[in-house]
Amino acid sequence: MLSLTGACTVVIIGILLVILGYLFWNGARYLTVDFFTKLPAPVGESGGGMANAIVGSGKLLLLAVLIGVPFGFLGGVYLAEFGTGIFPSVVRYMTDLLNGVPSIVIGIFAYGVVVARMHHFSTLAGGVALGVMMVPIALRTTEEFLRGVPQSLREGAMALGASKARTIATVVIPAAIKGIFSGMMLDLARVAGETAPLLFTSLGNRFWSPGWDKPTSALPEMIYHYAISPYDEWHRQAWAAGFVLLTLVLLVNIIARQVLARTSHAG
Amino acid sequence: MSAAPTILPRSRVGTFADRLRAGDQFAYTLTLVCAASIFLVTCLLVYELWIGSALSREKFGWNFIFTSTWDPVREDFGAVPFMFGTVVTSLVSLLISVPIGLGAAIFLSEMALPSISDTLTFLIELLAAVPSVIYGLLGIFLLVPVLESVVVPVLKGTLGFLPIFSGPFYGVSLFSASVVLSVMIVPFIISVSREVLLAVPVDQREAALSVGATKWETTWQVVVPYAKRGIYGSIFLALARALGETMAVTMVIGNTPKVQTSLLGPGDSIASVIANQFTEATSDMYISALIELGLVLFAITIIINGLARLLILTTGGRVAK
């Protein structure tokens, strides 16, 4: 049995290594400085880069954080510190529901709420889609780590005359902040790689996208469009972009998970 | 000697207390509003799906989920080819990933040393963090050629008599999508199953071993059955993810709305067709039909997710932490 189950594990680890290896090899091969600094070249021409996609991803993620983190964090505070009755259970159920919704459906939601009303695609719409996707995990992470703070700390603060809000802000949240922050980083990394909700919200853009009300390109969206295109040059750029995206995502994951592992030992 | 206690004068007590109470009230209201917003967003989501699909629902009614034509020109839309593709690719991906995933989970929980188990699990969980579009990229340029040159000829050679492996293979196909999906969902199966298996109490294993059972027998006849519900839960969780996967699938499935017996032919899934055609939808009815597909997908994933959580939650009662 050892050999059979061990073989399964080897296969999976092998797949992981092949994925990483092939991607990094191809990506590194085709990664140039131009990639980070230039705009996409006209169709059919070689050269160019994805500077606009990198900036676009940055803007979209900024919006996602601004929308998703406050609602998720404060909602988590409510569930952990204030919630009574049946309402918290309803919120938790809805949160899990929202978390399980396929990202393409979130895209439809953002399309209906933002794009259809503005009558054009925009960075804002993409940011809304990604922000909504961030909320469930942000909320559950916050709730989980706040609940992990021992009740004795809360009582200790209240026994000194701190009000409930003061206790939460100055004792409970600081005690849980490491875990919450790491969880948020993981959430952000997940959302950074999402493509589907962007396809008909921020759409894509071969040029710079100033402001928030125009379509914008994003790294994952460029990877998709370039990969399915018929041009070899674009395929090469897709590899480079994949390299950059995966490196960032994996780095954040590794760091955040290490921090989380150490928090649970110390806590 | 008694230090004079710093008693706040009566008048200040009132305002200080009021401010504290106001602070608590503000915190309560603010956090409540944020929690309630989840509720509102979810309702709004359902509303948008419902309203957006209204045109299509009115025209086709329930026939929508029984029709297999997808004709944008004549505006005749039916969900069947996509439901077929979604279900088939998800089920086949489970068929591939569950045995391997369960095998790896058993290895990691029962056989491997804890330090090795933790490291390998960490690596496997990194697989879950890889974005879908990257799986798609690798799918197009790595997996499909490998399938074409090595795997499918072998399959056809051995099992080619089966209808599911009949017909020509041009790379993009239901089979390719299923394989990509299986790689994407296997980390979930491993992660959850491993945890559930680790949570089976030591005394269960010891009870079996002490009557002379081998490790293999203990694992299959005692440990796995004890963790059965949680394992089913992990499978449902993986299924729910597979059903909603978009990018990797749309890049290798072939984007052909067709129902067929062979896995080797091109097909399409709900998520894939929405991703592909939404921006090319020329009429309101077209968009409405696509949104109705989204509604169908939403309904399917809710049901599966609900079942998954039911299974995992009810295991929590049995399995000791």
Place this chain on the structure above:
Amino acid sequence: MSTTREPETIVGSINQEPLTSSGSAPKQAETIKLSTERLNFHYGNYKALHDISLNFYANKITALIGPSGCGKSTFLRTLNRISETIRHTRIDGRITLDGEDVLALDVTNLRRRVGMVFQRPNPFPKSIFDNVAYGVRVNGMARGTSIREVVEKSLHRAALWDEVKDKLHETAHALSGGQQQRLCIARALAVDPEVLLLDEPCSALDPIATAKIEDLLFTLKDDCTIVIVTHNMQQAARVADNTGFFLLGKLIEFDQTEVIFKNPAAKETEDYITGRFG
């Protein structure tokens, strides 16, 4: 227990006063700092405390003893209303601090005046300095350099200064259990409480740390009124001026410590003291 006198008949005088031996009752001339009058306490439908009437005299140490589950900790936690952090609890009856009704006072101000030290040390995951300064900052009692003075003074009063003066900005969790508990005492003292409630403060500590804290209590009673819940009778005998014996949520007897231990009036008290149950 042979000829059992039911607790009700002992305590069951008209006013439900706990029993005290005549001639050695606490002198009525001493000031009452904190008192309860017919205090009843419910967890949901369960009545945990029955008609407790008790006086805590200023600048004295009062010990509350009794077997596990007798309600002494529950009672202590009503005095600073920290019991209110648990839902579905109810206090009936009167608690007065300097004659004022505690239930009508602003609760955060009450808790500053009536401090509490818990059974297990619960320092915040902050530095030693920030732990002691917490209550001061939260109550707006001092600013800037005066915070430092308050912290230093409190650490002196808690007999901890010498051990931590060089590492004030290190985390409190690096201290030993006994040091952490003294830190919690310093933290409570920093807000200048009039009453200090201690809930089995030494139960998680070794004998040496326990002795240090007991010595501390003697020096502190000059500045505050101290109430200590303890399951260790010898500790009560060592430190307390007055002692109250609790059983099954009722106050059976309250008197000078000497009387309780040498000449208890109630049979239940005598049985507990002599170890017939515990």
